[in-house]
Amino acid sequence: MPQAQLLRIFARPPLPLLFALAGAGLIISAYSAWDATLPAFCGAGSARLLLSFGWPDALRLALALNPPARLLTEWASMLLAMMPPLLAVPLMHVWRSSQPRRRVRAITCFVLGYGCVWLTVGPVLIGLALLLQFVAGQGAVAFAGAVLLASLWSASPWQRIALNRGHRLSRIGLFGWAADRECLTFGAVHAVWCVASCWPWMLVPLAAASWHIPAMLVTGAIMLLERLGPPGWPRWRWPAFLALLDLRPIRVLRQGGVR
């Protein structure tokens, strides 16, 4: 009963809390979806502008209509909707490696490190999504291209290496600024491998225009499956999302302390 097992595991701490956080991020994203700047900015409209006016003018116009601060806010809510369940194992590691009275502080530092990397990468990925629209010309083609790119990446040995490195747990000290720094560093390093393993998948919701929210949901599930699968030898393989009923993710959750 794979589904039953999966549900049992997902019911164990800290996953309910992480799914709740993801749900909050999804609600925030959905609430602002009617005038969402991010998918519109990355969508076919911007591409048409670029095609009509040329790069510099179109980019200036697009940025005037879509303030960077708002783009970044929506990117942050997208991260909140997609990333928390992926962090179950490293968060448990940080929690259990820290003194009880310092655990909240340790988790905060880890999330800060993790979030900073993803927020920094955000503009690059948004730019890539825009470029994809520009090259594809049509929204549907851009979306299909993003899915194809992500699938190819998921089948590649390079993504396997990144996923393997994402399983690596770092030392977490017990005292003072040194412990905070180790949590921050662990969060940042984990985020780097996280970005390396799933960057093309983040382009999919950005290229999905009005299907932004459903695309986030599906993409988040795929990334969760990929991230929670056990490490393996780097080689070309079928993408993990083709084995949606594979039970191996359970194993990694449990090994990581989610039991």
Next chain:
Amino acid sequence: MGAVRKDVATLGPGWNKTLLNYALAMQALDELPLGNRNSWKFLGAMHGFDKGLWVQQHLIAQAAPVPPDLTNDTYGNQCQHASWFFLSWHRGYLHAFEAIVAATVKRLTGDDWTLPYWNYLDHDNPKARSVPDAFLADNLPDGSPNPLRKYPRRPGLAELRPGPTDSFSLAAVDEDDFVVGNHGSVGLGGGISGDFIQFGGWTGQLEANPHNTVHRLVGGFMGDPRLAGLDPIFWLHHCNIDRVWEAWMSAPGKTMVSDSRWRDGPDDRTFIMPKVGGGDPGMTFTGRDTLKGGTLHPSYDNLTKGTGLVIPGAVAVARVNMGASDQQRVEPIGANSAVVSVGATPAKTQVDLEPVATRSGVAAMGATEPGKEVTRLYLALESVRGSAPAPMIDVYVNVPEGDAPQDHPELHAGNLTLFGLNVASQPNGAHGGNGLGYTLDITDLATRLTKADNFDPNRLRVTLVPGEQISDDTPITVDKISVLKRTGIVN
């Protein structure tokens, strides 16, 4: 099986019938191709398999096809180490092996056969540590080459010769709980790994010693988990470890794990063993099947000699009982500040302690009055990594500046054989390269240091002394060294 497993030392000298039949069966099984699930090599590959290494050791040819059974997450690479499945998985492994060898012996000679154990820590037997003669002889009685010494061991090995600091003992059985704490970092049986894990995070006390120690002392193929199952002495060694576990479970005051994840697990990959003949379906099992009343539960002729346990009816236990396993707490009260690397020379590090927690921990170490809080202290080595298969380190605490650690045996915290470190450290391995974890009980040492006024509740100085297989070319790293406080209530 129903047959009673006996001490190999009681079966008679030299080529007694049991060992001669073992040799004949091994010879026959070793002639079968790797693809045969009853072949000697297939049985060994179930413990660990690495095609490159096996080709390098001339066990298989480069062009030889690898049976899918060894690579499709069924039979191959199943051994469980550094997790609470260590003992139960190896019990099932022994059961399948014994059945296949017994069937082969029956076919070849008509005799019944039962796997013997190597009782190397039987203090009543002065030759207990000697490798049984049949494993050292050049030839079988008929003059043909002896298969029991076919695979390499430590050069010149005739007996287990632990060094002066080797912790080759039965101290592990003093532990009263199979698993304690959220990680399972403390206990006889190994860390809570949840599901199938070839090399988990925390090594149980019985696995750490004498299990790992014997693997290193025998050396050769026994020193590498990817080859160990090929040496016929492996099975007698594990039979003894299994017997010590059985003795421990039968002794008063010991608490076996009752967690359904252990008893019914793992559920993401099933433990599977070949049946006699190797046909489908194989024999699947869980931890529950290995306990008393289960189909894989073995019988031994003796559970006291060489187990360190008195069974049954003994009232006294070696330690104060700390209460129910799940009511005990394990928490870190100190840690060092950086990753430690150990090469050819000793490495020193300072573990900073939380003084209030340490003082209260030290104060409660000797509690014996029922209902009172009692503590034990552990030195934990977390995420130990390296490229050697079974390196050894000695751990000392509070060695005076400028002194050689070896000059202070009274400050020796323990000795560790890091069996399987190479596999557990592979970045692309099944464990993500997170290495292995060990805990050393330093309660008695801390008590001695406190009495000698050599225990500072603010810090502990730790020295790691490299042993064999550790050098500047093959160093080990330890991500974190911490002090854990285990707290319970005197029962």
